Amino acid sequence: MRMILLGPPGSGKGTQAAKLSVSLKIPHISTGDIFRSNIKEGTELGVLAKSYIDAGKLVPDAVTIGIVEKRLKNDDCRSGFIMDGFPRTIPQAEMFDTILQKLDSGVEAVINIHVPDDAIIKRMSGRRMCSCGRTYHAENNPPKVEGICDACGGKLYIRDDDRAETVKERLRVYHQQTSPLIDYYQKQGLLMNFDGLKSIDEITKQILEAVASIK
Numbered sequence: 001m002r003m004i005l006l007g008p009p010g011s012g013k014g015t016q017a018a019k020l021s022v023s024l025k026i027p028h029i030s031t032g033d034i035f036r037s038n039i040k041e042g043t044e045l046g047v048l049a050k051s052y053i054d055a056g057k058l059v060p061d062a063v064t065i066g067i068v069e070k071r072l073k074n075d076d077c078r079s080g081f082i083m084d085g086f087p088r089t090i091p092q093a094e095m096f097d098t099i100l101q102k103l104d105s106g107v108e109a110v111i112n113i114h115v116p117d118d119a120i121i122k123r124m125s126g127r128r129m130c131s132c133g134r135t136y137h138a139e140n141n142p143p144k145v146e147g148i149c150d151a152c153g154g155k156l157y158i159r160d161d162d163r164a165e166t167v168k169e170r171l172r173v174y175h176q177q178t179s180p181l182i183d184y185y186q187k188q189g190l191l192m193n194f195d196g197l198k199s200i201d202e203i204t205k206q207i208l209e210a211v212a213s214i215k
């Protein structure tokens, strides 16, 4: 099964991708993870990507496409893949189609996990972290004493990425870039919508059922 996962930041898309990868025995390809590991290992690609990120710029499509193409040629992608975080824009989606055509293949399903913006802002802005690695949520999983880690007594903090203003900005960018992508795959008859407010396990189950029906 060759599938793409779409969903806003905080939709649980990465979690779903990981679970689906285990169930369907196909690799979970996260371009974010590939960039991070290349940067960590200091590869040529990593150095190139880091130069853009450090300058506050987006990594150009040509660079991203290059790493995706290389990854797809790995043997483990023969029976399919789950793309997470890519494609993000129409030009990327078009380039992705071209790459797959070259490999005599194509996308079979596009999974869109929908979560309303206000629910995402609530989810993400409630996250509290501790330097010991524990995480909490102000409403769903609060510490015994507000602002203090149960495990180590450390002071809890909010990651910059989880601040309401940051989340709103990320959602704005997401909607701007991804709405056209939803139309793009809808027109190809590949889009399947799922309610991201359901439990993690319920969503996985629904996706697996939907995917099984198109095989």
Ligand SMILES: [Zn+2]
Pocket: 130, 131, 132, 133, 134, 149, 150, 151, 152, 153, 154
């Ligand atoms: Zn702690």
